[in-house]
Amino acid sequence: MRVNTSCSTGGRPSAQTYVPLTSRQASPFMRPLAAKLTAARKAKGMTVTDVARQMPEVARSTVGHWFTGERQPQMDNLRRLAQILEVSAAALVADEPDYANTSEEKMGLHMLREMSPSQRQAMLALMKSMKDEK
DSSP, X not given: OOOOOOGGGTTSOOTTTOOOSSOOSOOTTTHHHHHHXXXXXXXXXXXXXXXXXXXXXXXXXXXXXXXXXXXXOOHHHHHHHHHHHTSOHHHHHOSOSOOOOSHHHHHHHHHXXXXXXXXXXXXXXXXXXHHHHO
């Protein structure tokens, strides 16, 4: 990209061609974590400010950046977030989309895994029929 350095802008790049060095867009590698954090936060009925209040040792803006994917929390902060949001840290960083956000979801997954194959199929059919009714 060319930067306009004509005299009309005093040697500074013009607003039309200037691109900042830092972007506020999230890294593709950080988006899944931010999405999982946001899903867990919403499932808990919390705002970003609510979470930040429970982490007074971290700047509120930093906590907000974790939820937008602009920054990634250090491991100790990730564990604290998991504790606040009542999810496992492993679920937040897992590549699998089937993690539980709430204690009810955890219980449901546990119960589903304990069922016999025929019970599981019956339960899944019931859940599908309920979803189709929406």
